[in-house]
Amino acid sequence: xxxxxxxYIRPHSLxxxxxxxxxxxxxxxxxxxxxxxxxxxxxxxxxxKLLVDLGDLQELTSIAHTDRxxxxxxxxxxCDLLRSKIVREKLPLLKQAAAHIGHVAIRNRGTLGGxxxxxxxxxxxxxxxxxxxxxxxxxxxxxxxxxxxxDFFKGLFETDLRPGELILxxxxxxxxxxxxxxxxxxxxxxxxxSLVGLAAVAALEDAxxxxxxxVYFGCNDHAKLARTxxxxxxxxxxxxxxxxxxxxxxxxxxxxxxTPGLRADTRxxxxxxxxxxxxxxxxxxxxx
Amino acid sequence: xxxxxxxxAEEVVIDAIINGRRVNRRVPARQHLADFLRQxxxxxxxxxxxxxxxxxxxxxxxDGRAVRSCLMLAAQISGKSVDTVEGMSANGKLAELQRxxxxxxxxxxxxxxSGILLTAYELITAGEVMSxxxxxxxxxxxxxxxxxxxxxxxxxxxxxxSPKPETxx
Numbered sequence: 001x002x003x004x005x006x007x008y009i010r011p012h013s014l015x016x017x018x019x020x021x022x023x024x025x026x027x028x029x030x031x032x033x034x035x036x037x038x039x040x041x042x043x044x045x046x047x048x049k050l051l052v053d054l055g056d057l058q059e060l061t062s063i064a065h066t067d068r069x070x071x072x073x074x075x076x077x078x079c080d081l082l083r084s085k086i087v088r089e090k091l092p093l094l095k096q097a098a099a100h101i102g103h104v105a106i107r108n109r110g111t112l113g114g115x116x117x118x119x120x121x122x123x124x125x126x127x128x129x130x131x132x133x134x135x136x137x138x139x140x141x142x143x144x145x146x147x148x149x150x151d152f153f154k155g156l157f158e159t160d161l162r163p164g165e166l167i168l169x170x171x172x173x174x175x176x177x178x179x180x181x182x183x184x185x186x187x188x189x190x191x192x193x194s195l196v197g198l199a200a201v202a203a204l205e206d207a208x209x210x211x212x213x214x215v216y217f218g219c220n221d222h223a224k225l226a227r228t229x230x231x232x233x234x235x236x237x238x239x240x241x242x243x244x245x246x247x248x249x250x251x252x253x254x255x256x257x258x259t260p261g262l263r264a265d266t267r268x269x270x271x272x273x274x275x276x277x278x279x280x281x282x283x284x285x286x287x288x
Numbered sequence: 289x290x291x292x293x294x295x296x297a298e299e300v301v302i303d304a305i306i307n308g309r310r311v312n313r314r315v316p317a318r319q320h321l322a323d324f325l326r327q328x329x330x331x332x333x334x335x336x337x338x339x340x341x342x343x344x345x346x347x348x349x350x351d352g353r354a355v356r357s358c359l360m361l362a363a364q365i366s367g368k369s370v371d372t373v374e375g376m377s378a379n380g381k382l383a384e385l386q387r388x389x390x391x392x393x394x395x396x397x398x399x400x401x402s403g404i405l406l407t408a409y410e411l412i413t414a415g416e417v418m419s420x421x422x423x424x425x426x427x428x429x430x431x432x433x434x435x436x437x438x439x440x441x442x443x444x445x446x447x448x449x450s451p452k453p454e455t456x457x
Contacts, residue, residue, distance in 0.1 A: 001339070002318065002320075002323070003318045003320070004318065005298060005316075005317075005318050006298070006317055006318055007295060007296035007297055007298050007317055008296050008297065008298075008300050008317035008361065008363045009293060009294075009295070009296030009297075010363075010364075010366075016292055019292065019294055020294050020295075020296075023294040023295070024294070024295070034359060034360065034361075034364075035341065035356075035359055038320070038340075038341070038358070038359040038360070038361075039340035039341050039359065041318075042320070042339050042340050042358065043340055050295065050296050051296075051317065051361075052296075053363075053364060055364060079353070102341075102429065103344070103428055103429020103430075104354055104407060104410070104426055104429055105344065105347050105354040105355050105356050105407065105429050106341065106356070106359075106429065108350075108353040108354060108355050109355050109356070109359065109360070189428075190425065190428055191428050191429060
């Protein structure tokens with residue numbers, strides 16, 4: 001199918017963008033990489049009156065770092081996450097995750113800000129941003145504000161973004177030196193949306209987990225910290241055995257739906273398998 | 289600042305470089321790039337399969353990078369350069385890939401070939417020699433419903449491995 005009729009505008013400044021969004025209200029949709037929006041337009045799942053193309057906003061493309069954090073502009077593309085030396089060295093979780101997003105041509109267009117704003121429950125980057133305890137920098141006519149990733153995702157495709165607001169950048173605090181990361185997802189084919197995935201940030205001492213932040217995706221209506229699992233695995237020495245308390249915790253933290261082709265309890269099972277797989281393959285996890 | 293356009297328009301004038309030639313056209317905002325290439329410019333080498341980003345048949349190069357032309361608006365290419373399969377053989381590299389595809393019998397019905405050639409082109413121009421598994425991963429966004437994948441990977445690997453004339457290796 002073809003998209004419905006809409007108007008298009010490509011503003012050159014943030015202020016101009018804010019004014020367009022204010023003027024048009026809910027009828028306007030910002031487009032960054034468009035790799036989720038355009039399929040939706042082609043299939044007429046969404047029909048905005050105005051498309052506001054953020055593509056010329058150079059101020060949203062920078063990748064910068066200090067000794068405390070890495071700040072990625074909202075228009076950082078998935079392919080940049082794979083190529084950037086800063087991301088590779090400082091935020092290996094994002095690099096690992098980016099390799100699972102769609103395919104080459106999708107990663108060449110799709111953006112970090114777009115993925116977070118869209119808040120697909122099966123997407124990789126919302127989960128990673130919660131696991132890394134990132135802070136989103138949002139901007140609008142009223143000024144800028146910051147929101148923790150944990151508070152940003154509210155529900156199914158629902159975020160804390162207010163009308164007329166944009167994600168400008170994401171600040172990733174650098175994990176402690178001892179921190180290590182793990183990432184895995186299960187999909188029927190590589191590049192498909194995940195059925196179940198897990199992003200983990202953990203600190204290990206002598207193969208013992210001293211801190212953990214685990215975030216599952218594809219299992220809840222939005223990206224959120226799996227608090228019980230994170231608590232239960234803290235203090236545990238790897239490798240994680242079967243039938244331990246973590247399995248109960250997984251059942252407690254995840255509320256997957258039955259979907260055509262995949263029952264909720266199958267997802268829970270897959271989440272348990274992934275938990276073992278990810279934690280047991282953490283660097284330093286095999287020394288016991 | 290009061291005369292700033294806040295509403296946009298249903299028709300957009302684009303000024304882009306397509307296959308090395310400057311193109312200046314007025315396009316409907318809703319028209320995706322693949323339709324613009326095929327219908328307005330009659331560059332029908334770009335094929336449309338699924339029209340929602342799954343199949344890869346419509347892959348073109350945008351500023352040298354593979355993108356889905358069904359997931360971009362024609363309005364978005366203004367100021368950028370787009371290359372399609374029609375424009376790519378003159379520089380030699382795609383022609384080399386095309387010859388390899390013929391040599392390895394890497395096209396059956398041919399519907400996916402233009403998208404596959406352009407994705408492979410980004411891979412070849414990166415200049416790295418990759419394992420077969422990495423080539424498969426790189427090409428995984430392009431579906432071939434004749435399932436001729438092995439021959440396609442063979443063809444791409446042969447170009448990747450063949451010594452470049454200028455290095456004399």
